[in-house]
Amino acid sequence: MHISPVLWQFLVKWLHASALFPAEASTIAPWMDALYFFLLAMTVLGVILVGALLAAFSIMYRKEKNPVATHIEGSTLLEATWTIIPLAIFLVCFVWGALLYFRIYNPPVNAMNIYVVGKQWMWKAEHPGGQHEINALHVPTGKPVQLTMISQDVFHSFSIPDFRVKREVIPGRYSTVWFEATTPGTYHIFCTQYCGTQHSGMIGEVTVLTPDDYEKWTKESTSGMSLAQNGERLFASMGCNSCHSGTAAARGPNLAGVYGSKLTLTSGSQVLVNDAYLRDAILNPSQHVTAGFAPIMPTYQGQISEDGLIDLVEFIKTMPNNYRVQQTLMTSQSDQTAPAASGMVK
Amino acid sequence: MSTATILHLPNQATATIPKKNYITAEHGLLSWLLTGDHKRIAMLYLISITFFFFIGGAFAGLIRLELLTPQPDLVSSDTYNKFFTMHGIIMIFLFLVPSVPATLGNFLIPVMLGAKDLAFPKINLLSWYLYMTAGVVVLTSLVMGGVDTGWTFTTPLSTHYLNTNVMTTAVGVFIAGFSSIFTGLNFIVTIHRMRAPGMTWFRMPLFVWSNYAASILMVLGTPVLAIALVLVALERTLGIGVFDPTKGGDPLLFQHLFWFYSHPAVYIMILPGMGVISEVISTFSRKRVFGYTAVAFSSVAIALFGFFVWAHHMFIMGVSNYSALVFSLLTMLVAVPSAIKIFNWAFTLQKGSLTFETPMLYAFGFMGLFTIGGLTGVFLGSLGMDIHLTETYFIVAHFHFVMVGGMLMAFLAGVHFWWPKMTGRMYPEGLSKLAAVVTFIGFNLTFLPQFILGYLGMPRRYHAYPQEFQVLNVLSTAGATVLGVGYMLPMIYLAWSLKYGAIAGNNPWQATGLEWQIQSPPLTENFPITPIMDHEAYDYEWLAHKMEQEGNDVG
Numbered sequence: 001m002h003i004s005p006v007l008w009q010f011l012v013k014w015l016h017a018s019a020l021f022p023a024e025a026s027t028i029a030p031w032m033d034a035l036y037f038f039l040l041a042m043t044v045l046g047v048i049l050v051g052a053l054l055a056a057f058s059i060m061y062r063k064e065k066n067p068v069a070t071h072i073e074g075s076t077l078l079e080a081t082w083t084i085i086p087l088a089i090f091l092v093c094f095v096w097g098a099l100l101y102f103r104i105y106n107p108p109v110n111a112m113n114i115y116v117v118g119k120q121w122m123w124k125a126e127h128p129g130g131q132h133e134i135n136a137l138h139v140p141t142g143k144p145v146q147l148t149m150i151s152q153d154v155f156h157s158f159s160i161p162d163f164r165v166k167r168e169v170i171p172g173r174y175s176t177v178w179f180e181a182t183t184p185g186t187y188h189i190f191c192t193q194y195c196g197t198q199h200s201g202m203i204g205e206v207t208v209l210t211p212d213d214y215e216k217w218t219k220e221s222t223s224g225m226s227l228a229q230n231g232e233r234l235f236a237s238m239g240c241n242s243c244h245s246g247t248a249a250a251r252g253p254n255l256a257g258v259y260g261s262k263l264t265l266t267s268g269s270q271v272l273v274n275d276a277y278l279r280d281a282i283l284n285p286s287q288h289v290t291a292g293f294a295p296i297m298p299t300y301q302g303q304i305s306e307d308g309l310i311d312l313v314e315f316i317k318t319m320p321n322n323y324r325v326q327q328t329l330m331t332s333q334s335d336q337t338a339p340a341a342s343g344m345v346k
Numbered sequence: 347m348s349t350a351t352i353l354h355l356p357n358q359a360t361a362t363i364p365k366k367n368y369i370t371a372e373h374g375l376l377s378w379l380l381t382g383d384h385k386r387i388a389m390l391y392l393i394s395i396t397f398f399f400f401i402g403g404a405f406a407g408l409i410r411l412e413l414l415t416p417q418p419d420l421v422s423s424d425t426y427n428k429f430f431t432m433h434g435i436i437m438i439f440l441f442l443v444p445s446v447p448a449t450l451g452n453f454l455i456p457v458m459l460g461a462k463d464l465a466f467p468k469i470n471l472l473s474w475y476l477y478m479t480a481g482v483v484v485l486t487s488l489v490m491g492g493v494d495t496g497w498t499f500t501t502p503l504s505t506h507y508l509n510t511n512v513m514t515t516a517v518g519v520f521i522a523g524f525s526s527i528f529t530g531l532n533f534i535v536t537i538h539r540m541r542a543p544g545m546t547w548f549r550m551p552l553f554v555w556s557n558y559a560a561s562i563l564m565v566l567g568t569p570v571l572a573i574a575l576v577l578v579a580l581e582r583t584l585g586i587g588v589f590d591p592t593k594g595g596d597p598l599l600f601q602h603l604f605w606f607y608s609h610p611a612v613y614i615m616i617l618p619g620m621g622v623i624s625e626v627i628s629t630f631s632r633k634r635v636f637g638y639t640a641v642a643f644s645s646v647a648i649a650l651f652g653f654f655v656w657a658h659h660m661f662i663m664g665v666s667n668y669s670a671l672v673f674s675l676l677t678m679l680v681a682v683p684s685a686i687k688i689f690n691w692a693f694t695l696q697k698g699s700l701t702f703e704t705p706m707l708y709a710f711g712f713m714g715l716f717t718i719g720g721l722t723g724v725f726l727g728s729l730g731m732d733i734h735l736t737e738t739y740f741i742v743a744h745f746h747f748v749m750v751g752g753m754l755m756a757f758l759a760g761v762h763f764w765w766p767k768m769t770g771r772m773y774p775e776g777l778s779k780l781a782a783v784v785t786f787i788g789f790n791l792t793f794l795p796q797f798i799l800g801y802l803g804m805p806r807r808y809h810a811y812p813q814e815f816q817v818l819n820v821l822s823t824a825g826a827t828v829l830g831v832g833y834m835l836p837m838i839y840l841a842w843s844l845k846y847g848a849i850a851g852n853n854p855w856q857a858t859g860l861e862w863q864i865q866s867p868p869l870t871e872n873f874p875i876t877p878i879m880d881h882e883a884y885d886y887e888w889l890a891h892k893m894e895q896e897g898n899d900v901g
């Protein structure tokens with residue numbers, strides 16, 4: 001015996017159309033809802049059981065019916081029953097919840113990355129292709145999307161209820177979440193962590209487009225400069241290239257292809273170079289000195305905005321070789337050598 | 347009304363309140379303000395926490411009123427943020443934490459143990475003064491313009507971004523913490539050292555056991571809250587940078603410290619309430635609590651496990667996946683002792699001889715609402731589910747089911763149950779049953795819609811919300827109105843009963859506890875001669891035997 005697909009479709013549609021249940025607009029949503037209905041069933045059964053016990057005993061043993069109480073000390077068997085059965089059910093909830101948690105917080109390797117910066121009281125989404133959005137996010141269906149998020153001030157939390165995903169957006173640390181949207185449409189973005197006056201105004205809309213529409217949107221709304229291109233400019237203007245030039249004599253380590261590699265630090269520890277590491281190494285270089293290099297890099301704390309850091313990280317991430325860095329280097333060096341040539345003390 | 351009641355009042359025509367008792371022992375305001383008597387201090391606490399309960403409740407009313415419409419139209423956002431902050435701070439630190447221990451516990455623990463007073467009467471009085479100082483400081487911050495950090499004081503919002511009265515409020519909460527540490531300390535020492543001859547650990551009423559467990563939590567947990575608040579203050583004034591990421595600090599560290607107290611604090615609030623339920627269920631079933639030892643040890647188990655689950659408030663905050671696993675598992679384990687208690691109480695009813703006076707109705711309300719509150723906690727302990735539900739109205743509904751549906755129901759059960767002992771007079775039975783039912787209905791109407799709102803994704807602490815959430819919010823506000831009536835009623839008729847209530851006599855419920863074997867209201871010294879405990883707790887045969895020998899013990 002099973003429910004006919006037509007009936008099932010009807011039920012699902014009815015639930016979604018009612019105001020009592022959120023839309024299922026991502027691949028994770030049905031998984032989340034399955035666990036939800038299991039937990040709901042557990043709660044309803046639990047409440048019915050307790051309610052039934054109370055009602056039955058109240059009727060059977062009310063004073064009119066049972067004027068004298070019979071004394072019972074307890075029962076080890078019953079105690080064991082209501083220790084072990086709840087424990088078993090709760091352990092199922094634990095394992096099921098843990099599997100779901102790992103699914104939501106471990107992005108697939110082929111996910112496309114979008115950066116999100118939270119600040120009082122707006123969301124800024126930055127696409128690698130140079131599309132910038134405020135309180136809005138455009139994503140395609142059928143493609144895993146990873147959000148790399150950071151807060152510029154206080155704790156925020158990025159939540160899309162219809163996707164059943166949420167993650168805290170933390171000051172000074174990247175956090176990530178991923179989803180794969182399934183149904184085109186617009187859905188709420190909420191900040192769910194209390195963040196000050198306009199907390200309830202820190203909302204936005206995620207627009208899910210079909211891949212074709214998404215393609216069109218990307219073309220139409222790009223600022224013309226990709227994040228990596230912005231990063232390249234910053235890299236030059238902050239003078240990063242004077243040390244990270246990629247030549248044999250360079251004072252800083254070669255950055256081409258460093259992303260995703262394992263690096264040995266002077267402290268002897270090994271680190272995986274990811275977005276978070278790159279960001280920390282720029283802001284707090286003395287804690288992250290690559291083995292074989294001197295701790296001469298100054299801190300950039302307070303000199304680059306989170307957006308700027310994202311640009312730099314994106315640039316380093318996508319840097320295949322040092323050709324362009326060195327091209328830039330020569331120009332900037334020619335700037336520096338110009339005064340020396342005119343008779344200044346070197 | 348059927349005659350099925352165990353209520354056993356003396357002949358009202360001849361009965362009088364005993365001339366000599368703790369209330370008439372001394373006269374004048376000073377005799378109350380400088381008293382060392384645990385019963386008088388309990389009454390001081392009862393009056394003060396009721397005062398703060400209604401202030402906190404007024405804020406709840408304003409919050410629900412604002413949320414009647416999706417637009418932010420009643421007050422400004424800053425004001426709304428102050429409403430829920432003050433509601434949280436007042437309800438948690440000035441009502442829930444001291445509620446049962448400082449009032450009922452203070453009054454009853456020495457009597458239940460057969461002692462003349464707590465171990466340190468002056469420290470007991472000091473803790474009330476600390477509580478009042480904390481209350482005045484919090485009220486001062488309110489008058490000066492309030493505070494909008496949320497009751498959680500989350501950094502860096504509280505340290506760098508708000509210019510409201512964060513410091514004043516933090517000082518208030520800091521002081522309230524010491525009041526609770528002293529109460530806990532007093533209880534622990536009293537329970538260890540001042541039990542009457544024959545009062546072994548396993549003859550103590552379960553109310554004492556659960557207060558003992560809560561006291562351990564108070565003494566060990568509260569200092570960590572104090573540390574966290576001091577660090578917030580130093581960060582705010584001197585910028586020491588413990589929590590500031592730009593100075594190499596860790597903003598998550600604050601939340602670890604805060605929840606290391608504030609999760610056990612949940613058990614500080616609920617455990618004493620569970621003790622009340624054990625006493626009430628036993629008395630109105632005429633039976634020993636089913637599995638006394640299991641209930642006693644489950645209190646201690648909750649207290650122990652309660653210290654190791656704090657990070658379940660932080661599952662989405664970027665704690666490592668593996669530590670999240672451990673904390674989720676421990677959270678599931680801490681749910682088990684609560685389940686054990688519920689079933690033990692239910693089976694206490696089995697083969698009892700049940701009557702349904704007001705305290706019993708409140709206790710039934712507690713059982714139902716606490717079951718829902720506890721099981722919805724499992725949703726939040728289950729890692730994946732927590733991602734969707736945390737920081738939404740689901741969590742608001744969950745902890746109100748535990749704190750208000752559970753704890754406040756238990757508190758009211760206890761207040762009604764021991765009211766005749768504390769004042770010597772009965773409350774009006776019919777009206778109080780009505781209040782219990784109104785509270786139960788109002789409560790469910792207020793908070794059940796919030797579970798649905800939470801699953802729909804409505805975030806907590808939102809001043810404005812999308813249109814589609816309005817129907818459920820209107821239901822919730824309507825429920826809050828009913829709930830408000832449910833809480834006003836006891837306030838009124840209990841005050842009325844002080845003068846006009848029927849004279850209760852020593853033991854109106856024919857209960858077994860030592861507190862019921864002395865006059866109501868008790869003498870200042872509780873027992874004219876030190877009692878000797880020669881039977882188990884909840885021994886109704888002993889009571890029947892005693893009543894047979896002594897005749898009708900009318901006060």
